[in-house]
Amino acid sequence: MDKLTIIKVGGKIVEDEDSLQQLINDFSAIDGRKILVHGGGRSATKIAAELGIETKMVNGRRITDSDMLRVVTMVYGGLVNKNIVARLQACGINALGMTGADMNIMRSHKREVKDVDYGFVGDVDACDAQMLSRLVEVGVVPVIAPLTHDGNGNLLNTNADTMAGETAKALAKYYDVTLIYSFEKKGVLRDADDDATLIPHINESEFHRLTSEGVIQGGMIPKLENAFSAIHAGVKRVIITLATAIDGQQGTIIEA
Amino acid sequence: MDKLTIIKVGGKIVEDEDSLQQLINDFSAIDGRKILVHGGGRSATKIAAELGIETKMVNGRRITDSDMLRVVTMVYGGLVNKNIVARLQACGINALGMTGADMNIMRSHKREVKDVDYGFVGDVDACDAQMLSRLVEVGVVPVIAPLTHDGNGNLLNTNADTMAGETAKALAKYYDVTLIYSFEKKGVLRDADDDATLIPHINESEFHRLTSEGVIQGGMIPKLENAFSAIHAGVKRVIITLATAIDGQQGTIIEA
Numbered sequence: 001m002d003k004l005t006i007i008k009v010g011g012k013i014v015e016d017e018d019s020l021q022q023l024i025n026d027f028s029a030i031d032g033r034k035i036l037v038h039g040g041g042r043s044a045t046k047i048a049a050e051l052g053i054e055t056k057m058v059n060g061r062r063i064t065d066s067d068m069l070r071v072v073t074m075v076y077g078g079l080v081n082k083n084i085v086a087r088l089q090a091c092g093i094n095a096l097g098m099t100g101a102d103m104n105i106m107r108s109h110k111r112e113v114k115d116v117d118y119g120f121v122g123d124v125d126a127c128d129a130q131m132l133s134r135l136v137e138v139g140v141v142p143v144i145a146p147l148t149h150d151g152n153g154n155l156l157n158t159n160a161d162t163m164a165g166e167t168a169k170a171l172a173k174y175y176d177v178t179l180i181y182s183f184e185k186k187g188v189l190r191d192a193d194d195d196a197t198l199i200p201h202i203n204e205s206e207f208h209r210l211t212s213e214g215v216i217q218g219g220m221i222p223k224l225e226n227a228f229s230a231i232h233a234g235v236k237r238v239i240i241t242l243a244t245a246i247d248g249q250q251g252t253i254i255e256a
Numbered sequence: 257m258d259k260l261t262i263i264k265v266g267g268k269i270v271e272d273e274d275s276l277q278q279l280i281n282d283f284s285a286i287d288g289r290k291i292l293v294h295g296g297g298r299s300a301t302k303i304a305a306e307l308g309i310e311t312k313m314v315n316g317r318r319i320t321d322s323d324m325l326r327v328v329t330m331v332y333g334g335l336v337n338k339n340i341v342a343r344l345q346a347c348g349i350n351a352l353g354m355t356g357a358d359m360n361i362m363r364s365h366k367r368e369v370k371d372v373d374y375g376f377v378g379d380v381d382a383c384d385a386q387m388l389s390r391l392v393e394v395g396v397v398p399v400i401a402p403l404t405h406d407g408n409g410n411l412l413n414t415n416a417d418t419m420a421g422e423t424a425k426a427l428a429k430y431y432d433v434t435l436i437y438s439f440e441k442k443g444v445l446r447d448a449d450d451d452a453t454l455i456p457h458i459n460e461s462e463f464h465r466l467t468s469e470g471v472i473q474g475g476m477i478p479k480l481e482n483a484f485s486a487i488h489a490g491v492k493r494v495i496i497t498l499a500t501a502i503d504g505q506q507g508t509i510i511e512a
Contacts, residue, residue: 047330050307070335074303077353078334079326082403082411086357090409096358097333101342103352103396134394140359147338153346155338 004033004136004175005248008164009182011039013243014080020087026246028091033136033175036088036095037144037164040080044072047079060219064119064157072157076145084143095141100124100148101155103131106163108148108156122148122156124163129170165226172234179235180251181223182243187252188224190215201253204228227254260289260392260431261504264420265438267295269499270336276343282502284347289392289431292344292351293400293420296336300328303335316475320375320413328413332401340399351397356380356404357411359387362419364404364412378404378412380419385426421482428490435491436507437479438499443508444480446471457509460484483510 007027013019027036041062045055048071056063064072081097088095100106100122108122135142144167146160161181168179190197190210202210207224210216216224227238231254241251263283269275283292297318301311304327312319320328337353344351356362356378364378391398400423402416417437424435446453446466458466463480466472472480483494487510497507 047307051303052306073338074330074334076334077338078330078332082329082333082355082357085355086405086411087409089357089360089405090407094359096354099338099341099353101338101345101351101353103350104345138390149342149345151346153343155342 001174001176002033003178004035004171005030005178005180006035006037006164006168006171007180007182007246008037008160009039009243009246010160010184011041011043011080012184013182014038014040014084015042019243020084022244024084024087024091026244028088028093030247035132035136035142035144035167036084037146037160037167038080038084039146039160040072040076043080044075047071047075058116058118061118061121061159062157063117064121066120069120069155069157073147073155076147081143081145088141088143093141094139095143096135097143097145099145099155100158100163104128105131105142105144106148106158106166107151108158109150110154110156120154120156122150122158124148124158124166127166127170129173132167132171133174161223161226165230168230168235169233172236177235178237178239178248179227179230180239180241180246180248181227182241182246184243186242186245186250187240188216188220199252201255203254224254231256257430257432258289259434260291260427261286261434261436262291262293262420262424262427263436263438263502264293264416265295265499265502266416266440267297267299267336268440269438270294270296270340271298275499276340278500280340280343280347282500284344284349286503291388291392291398291400291423292340293402293416293423294336294340295402295416296328296332299336300331303327303331314372314374317374317377317415318413319373320377322376325376325411325413329403329411332403337399337401344397344399349397350395351399352391353399353401355401355411356414356419360384361387361398361400362404362414362422363407364414365406366410366412376410376412378406378414380404380414380422383422383426385429388423388427389430417479417482421486424486424491425489428492433491434493434495434504435483435486436495436497436502436504437483438497438502440499442498442501442506443496444472444476455508457511459510480510487512
């Protein structure tokens with residue numbers, strides 16, 4: 001199977017001029033078939049504030065009422081996405097900005113209200129790997145914004161980590177997929193404040209042991225759960241790494 | 257040659273909830289290969305005002321400084337474009353929202369400053385008809401927002417009429433193209449205030465005669481110049497019609 005690299009980058013790196021250009025350069029340097037999935041939360045919060053719309057977060061997730069949905073549609077699908085696309089094109093990368101609605105690549109349903117009403121937030125139902133594969137095979141590089149649609153004409157705000165994971169799982173049928181989750185740390189650390197304690201490889205039993213011992217905690221737990229879920233679905237390797245180290249050689253590697 | 261219909265719709269129709277749904281229905285009903293090019297100026301002006309950014313127009317064109325470029329990138333590329341895409345998907349149309357930067361379909365250069373500095377406004381250099389054709393051939397319906405890029409990483413605000421015309425000209429190599437310019441009138445009228453004076457067909461010599469007689473004037477002149485330019489470049493027919501009458505059977509028809 002041909003190799004495919006899917007990289008998820010957070011809002012922070014794509015919203016700062018210098019770090020965005022570094023990302024564009026690093027991403028351009030990756031050989032072969034590739035897909036970028038990006039966030040954009042900081043810009044959404046900023047533009048919302050300028051429009052007099054208050055940002056409410058619960059458990060690290062954005063409450064998305066109809067006004068906030070308009071903001072994230074503008075910011076994720078327009079401002080952030082199209083600027084990345086234009087810059088990749090300048091590097092000779094044939095980027096195509098997409099949301100889940102474009103070519104129907106990712107469908108979702110509005111999250112059920114349990115303890116919290118997250119509003120217009122989507123939980124992913126399906127990723128059309130065949131359409132994405134067709135694009136990738138003609139040399140197109142999809143750049144995916146964290147929005148999906150419900151098939152009834154409604155866009156839904158969707159977690160970028162989840163979208164990257166679902167894209168990787170769906171494409172594992174066609175490719176030898178490496179999924180790279182980049183963030184602000186070097187990878188999975190024994191001591192979150194000490195980069196020297198990087199765990200270069202981790203398997204599922206070690207993950208469970210380190211979690212029960214309290215070594216792995218907080219936001220790293222769902223990140224690793226996503227990683228193992230991807231591996232179980234056929235993704236060959238998941239890498240958790242710094243946003244400035246997306247060459248596939250650094251960070252914490254989880255392999256099938 | 258296979259038939260292809262390219263429809264340009266102005267901002268007004270896509271920015272009102274009821275007229276947008278009518279457009280979605282009408283566009284969905286058009287048989288065969290098709291492309292939609294849309295505006296969005298009213299929303300851009302509204303969002304700009306909410307952000308405290310003043311809209312300046314000269315000769316009916318938007319002065320686009322860096323703040324306004326951010327606004328039109330959000331509004332045209334995000335808000336307006338993605339809502340159309342999601343609604344078309346709900347009608348079973350496999351829409352793909354694009355700017356000129358996406359898949360490098362339309363390149364431009366920043367307009368030279370002569371009498372007026374329009375700012376980040378693009379004059380079109382090239383349309384990649386082959387890439388568009390590849391999409392159309394797999395059943396994708398491109399939905400194009402009025403933004404292009406300069407190949408150096410910069411997005412540029414671009415007139416939607418021009419983008420529709422350039423798209424039609426480039427695709428005339430591959431298809432029997434019908435280009436439909438929709439607007440707020442029934443077509444070319446002898447008396448702009450009387451729909452009953454519709455001119456159902458017009459050729460270039462009649463256009464020149466009616467212009468010299470003062471029957472055709474104002475904004476209709478550049479519209480018809482665009483139309484004849486498209487015909488000279490191989491487009492089979494151009495139709496100027498109401499936004500609620502885009503079935504190809506109504507309005508003023510200009511044929512090769």
